[in-house]
Amino acid sequence: MNRSSPETQQTRFDQADTRLRRDEGIAGALRGFVDRARSGDLGMLPVIFGLLLISVVFTSINPVFIAPNNLVNLLFDAAAVGLIALGVVCVLLLGEIDLSIGSMSGLASAIVGVLWVNSGMPLPIGIGAALATGVLMGCVYGFLLNRFGMPSFVSTLAGLLALLGFQLYILGPSGSINLPYASPLVRFGQILIMPDWFSYTVAIVPGILIVLSGLRTIRQRAAANLSPGSLSVVLAKAGVLTAALLLAAYYLNQGRGVPWMFGLFVLLVMIMHYAFTRTKWGRSMFAVGGNAEAARRSGINVKRIRLSAFILCSTFAAAGGVLAAARLASSSQQAGAGDVNLNAIAAAVIGGTSLFGGRGSAWSALLGVLVIQAISNGLTLLNLSSSLRYMITGGVLAIAVIVDSLARQSRASHGRA
Amino acid sequence: MPPVNEQDPPQGELLLRLRGISKTFGAVTALSDIELDVHAGEVVALVGDNGAGKSTLVKILAGVHQPTTGTIEFGGRQVTVDNPRKALELGIATVFQDLALCENLDVVANLFLGHELSPLRLDEVQMEVRAWKLLQELAARIPSVREPVASLSGGQRQTVAIARSLLLDPKVIMLDEPTAALGVAQTAEVLNLIERVRARGHGVILISHNMEDVRAVADRIVVLRLGRNAGVFGGEASHEELVTAITGARENAVSRRRDRGIEATGGEQP
Numbered sequence: 001m002n003r004s005s006p007e008t009q010q011t012r013f014d015q016a017d018t019r020l021r022r023d024e025g026i027a028g029a030l031r032g033f034v035d036r037a038r039s040g041d042l043g044m045l046p047v048i049f050g051l052l053l054i055s056v057v058f059t060s061i062n063p064v065f066i067a068p069n070n071l072v073n074l075l076f077d078a079a080a081v082g083l084i085a086l087g088v089v090c091v092l093l094l095g096e097i098d099l100s101i102g103s104m105s106g107l108a109s110a111i112v113g114v115l116w117v118n119s120g121m122p123l124p125i126g127i128g129a130a131l132a133t134g135v136l137m138g139c140v141y142g143f144l145l146n147r148f149g150m151p152s153f154v155s156t157l158a159g160l161l162a163l164l165g166f167q168l169y170i171l172g173p174s175g176s177i178n179l180p181y182a183s184p185l186v187r188f189g190q191i192l193i194m195p196d197w198f199s200y201t202v203a204i205v206p207g208i209l210i211v212l213s214g215l216r217t218i219r220q221r222a223a224a225n226l227s228p229g230s231l232s233v234v235l236a237k238a239g240v241l242t243a244a245l246l247l248a249a250y251y252l253n254q255g256r257g258v259p260w261m262f263g264l265f266v267l268l269v270m271i272m273h274y275a276f277t278r279t280k281w282g283r284s285m286f287a288v289g290g291n292a293e294a295a296r297r298s299g300i301n302v303k304r305i306r307l308s309a310f311i312l313c314s315t316f317a318a319a320g321g322v323l324a325a326a327r328l329a330s331s332s333q334q335a336g337a338g339d340v341n342l343n344a345i346a347a348a349v350i351g352g353t354s355l356f357g358g359r360g361s362a363w364s365a366l367l368g369v370l371v372i373q374a375i376s377n378g379l380t381l382l383n384l385s386s387s388l389r390y391m392i393t394g395g396v397l398a399i400a401v402i403v404d405s406l407a408r409q410s411r412a413s414h415g416r417a
Numbered sequence: 418m419p420p421v422n423e424q425d426p427p428q429g430e431l432l433l434r435l436r437g438i439s440k441t442f443g444a445v446t447a448l449s450d451i452e453l454d455v456h457a458g459e460v461v462a463l464v465g466d467n468g469a470g471k472s473t474l475v476k477i478l479a480g481v482h483q484p485t486t487g488t489i490e491f492g493g494r495q496v497t498v499d500n501p502r503k504a505l506e507l508g509i510a511t512v513f514q515d516l517a518l519c520e521n522l523d524v525v526a527n528l529f530l531g532h533e534l535s536p537l538r539l540d541e542v543q544m545e546v547r548a549w550k551l552l553q554e555l556a557a558r559i560p561s562v563r564e565p566v567a568s569l570s571g572g573q574r575q576t577v578a579i580a581r582s583l584l585l586d587p588k589v590i591m592l593d594e595p596t597a598a599l600g601v602a603q604t605a606e607v608l609n610l611i612e613r614v615r616a617r618g619h620g621v622i623l624i625s626h627n628m629e630d631v632r633a634v635a636d637r638i639v640v641l642r643l644g645r646n647a648g649v650f651g652g653e654a655s656h657e658e659l660v661t662a663i664t665g666a667r668e669n670a671v672s673r674r675r676d677r678g679i680e681a682t683g684g685e686q687p
């Protein structure tokens with residue numbers, strides 16, 4: 001907003017209404033943000049706060065928690081479950097659920113082990129087959145919902161058992177396959193680290209993108225006679241983000257560095273974020289999650305949207321399974337069992353994706369899985385058994401769902417859906 | 418027998434032709450054997466009491482429900498409207514009585530839902546500009562188009578729904594009680610708009626309980642009663658004629674008053 005040139009001060013389309021408060025500059029952006037948070041539009045706020053709290057608590061109990069190499073390990077561990085959580089976000093956005101993601105990831109890791117190690121096929125075929133199985137399962141769930149109206153809760157519960165059975169079946173009596181340590185897959189899952197210069201470059205890129213797209217938006221909006229928004233907000237956002245990322249990269253580089261595997265996960269999160277927010281498909285996802293009948297009457301092919309969400313979810317689960325196999329250097333009966341399933345769902349919800357559909361973000365997978373992994377990592381450092389870990393993770397999940405429900409009630413009472 | 422006085426014949430070509438449309442919901446027969454014609458450049462008002470089946474008929478044309486029997490011809494070809502997408506593709510746009518907006522999305526997103534500009538890289542700026550222009554045309558009082566629809570008033574939502582139906586420049590536009598929640602200025606704008614849409618050669622189906630509005634813009638008035646055709650009137654039909662057709666009463670307060678006026682010498686005297 002350039003107030004110094006009143007002769008060009010023709011009323012903008014979006015400022016014609018005199019009842020509207022004009023939020024300008026950084027102060028205005030902050031004020032708008034506080035307003036939204038108060039009305040229950042909390043966004044990423046609770047999870048970032050939770051992450052800081054967890055870090056402070058664990059560090060004060062055991063300083064090793066914050067050591068660079070411990071954090072590098074944490075990131076290695078986070079990628080697999082994070083990828084599964086990214087898929088969960090897709091189905092949660094529609095208000096659906098997939099309970100079979102753990103089994104799907106376990107089956108995927110078993111397929112890689114059987115085809116690649118036991119049958120001697122090339123690695124890409126093993127991975128391809130695992131991902132294809134994910135696509136197929138997604139199609140099955142989508143079909144069951146679209147054709148028979150079978151609730152995803154039930155169909156994926158059935159899938160959980162069926163996939164687990166298939167995993168045990170193809171692993172056979174031995175039950176476990178070791179993946180060769182020297183192979184690129186296992187090195188990717190355990191060792192490969194970005195060169196320092198590359199990690200710094202990557203840390204700068206988001207800031208540059210924000211500034212470029214911000215400038216472009218400002219220019220376009222001004223040309224279209226809309227209030228252009230302020231450059232200072234864009235610069236502040238980019239500055240804070242770049243500083244944070246550079247600091248993180250620097251800190252991790254004091255240890256082993258930034259894992260490629262985590263980089264892959266973040267890249268996929270960014271791609272999904274773009275797809276959710278900047279494409280017609282993403283808009284349709286939110287519409288179907290918010291009001292499926294309204295979406296249908298707008299001409300959206302609701303069935304196809306549902307199908308795509310289930311396919312993405314199962315495929316990401318399969319990809320997460322492959323990464324988990326790489327991380328553990330084995331495909332076993334235990335892969336995908338235990339808490340993988342609930343950790344992935346919990347991560348998505350803790351990150352701020354609503355269980356009720358129509359709200360969420362790809363970033364919630366990233367932030368949520370960091371919370372989950374931080375808890376599990378911190379408790380492991382304290383030599384606490386997994387029994388306690390389960391209980392604490394369960395508690396955190398309950399808190400996240402309570403926050404979600406309270407925010408929903410608050411939004412309803414503030415008229416913000 | 419309701420009086421039928423066909424006035425000046427419709428101007429344009431026949432756009433929409435329904436014959437023998439029936440619809441049952443389980444044991445309830447919502448519509449039976451409905452006939453309806455809509456021509457280009459014509460406003461057809463659909464009136465009837467609560468539960469007469471008006472919305473059901475609109476939903477059949479919008480592809481939301483499937484007719485149990487009957488045929489729909491659009492532009493001279495027989496069509497089946499199996500889903501709302503098909504209806505929109507044909508050029509039939511609808512403002513539903515129960516609005517059907519996505520409360521979690523903002524006004525711009527709702528307006529362009531299913532028809533976003535540049536699908537792989539949404540053009541938010543152009544969409545916002547078109548949204549403002551459309552809303553200005555409707556004299557809408559909406560402070561911000563970037564707020565979720567949940568925060569709008571009932572009338573503002575109705576305006577959004579009307580604006581959305583205009584976005585695709587449809588051949589036939591169906592408005593199910595579009596002015597029910599609107600203020601004075603907005604109602605006038607919607608009626609103006611209906612006349613402008615007609616002038617552009619589109620067909621309009623208007624459902625309203627407000628006989629003033631109906632008589633102000635309608636070229637023909639089609640009455641439904643208990644799911645059946647109960648007469649077709651010209652735009653100048655009197656209030657009493659319409660009420661008689663809608664209620665089906667041979668004699669009630671309204672018809673008695675009319676009888677007193679018209680046939681002062683004959684028949685019954687109170």
Ligand SMILES: Nc1ncnc2c1ncn2[C@@H]1O[C@H](COP(=O)(O)OP(=O)(O)OP(=O)(O)O)[C@@H](O)[C@H]1O
Binds near residue numbers: 446
């Ligand atoms: N989805 C449905 N399932 C069962 N019955 C229905 C359904 N939709 C409508 N009906 C029935 O069909 C009949 C006609 O309803 P409709 O909504 O078309 O009335 P209307 O003329 O639009 O009334 P109003 O003026 O109150 O809007 C009613 O008896 C209603 O109960």
Ligand SMILES: [Mg+2]
Binds near residue numbers: 471472473514593
């Ligand atoms: Mg109705």
